[in-house]
Amino acid sequence: MGKKDRVYFLGDMAYGKGSRDTDYWLEILNGDIIFIRGNHDCSKKMKLFERYVLAYKNHEFLFVHRPENAGDWKGWVIHGHHHNHYMDIYPFINGERKTINASVEFIDYNPVSFDELFLLNFNKIKRMDTIKSAAVM
Numbered sequence: 001m002g003k004k005d006r007v008y009f010l011g012d013m014a015y016g017k018g019s020r021d022t023d024y025w026l027e028i029l030n031g032d033i034i035f036i037r038g039n040h041d042c043s044k045k046m047k048l049f050e051r052y053v054l055a056y057k058n059h060e061f062l063f064v065h066r067p068e069n070a071g072d073w074k075g076w077v078i079h080g081h082h083h084n085h086y087m088d089i090y091p092f093i094n095g096e097r098k099t100i101n102a103s104v105e106f107i108d109y110n111p112v113s114f115d116e117l118f119l120l121n122f123n124k125i126k127r128m129d130t131i132k133s134a135a136v137m
Contacts, residue, residue, distance in 0.1 A: 007031035007111065008052070010080030010102050011038020011065035022046075038065045038080065056114050059123070067099050076123075078102055093120075093128040093135070106130045 037048035067079040092106040
């Protein structure tokens with residue numbers, strides 16, 4: 001990521017006993033970061049969003065940490081939180097629920113761009129377990 005790239009981080013920057021705090025990690029990351037608050041995050045230096053809406057290529061996306069907090073949102077939800085838990089409900093792409101799980105375990109610990117999602121034709125995928133697995137259309 002470059003210093004000017006926009007990055008949407010979906011929470012839990014800091015986690016676990018003895019880990020560094022959220023502000024430490026935010027200071028060393030590149031990019032213009034939109035940070036969605038995870039259940040383990042707090043910051044004195046940066047605004048943390050509970051939810052964030054983005055329009056891109058005639059789609060609206062809702063960013064939240066926990067997908068359960070999307071409420072009655074009808075569009076695509078991009079979330080973190082579940083990591084590789086509840087994979088039957090929250091794989092990388094669940095087309096029936098219109099969720100994209102951007103937890104690092106599903107995206108091979110690398111950022112995923114919106115253009116990559118559109119190249120995958122995400123809105124036609126029924127299920128895709130990880131970014132490296134085969135998509136079920």
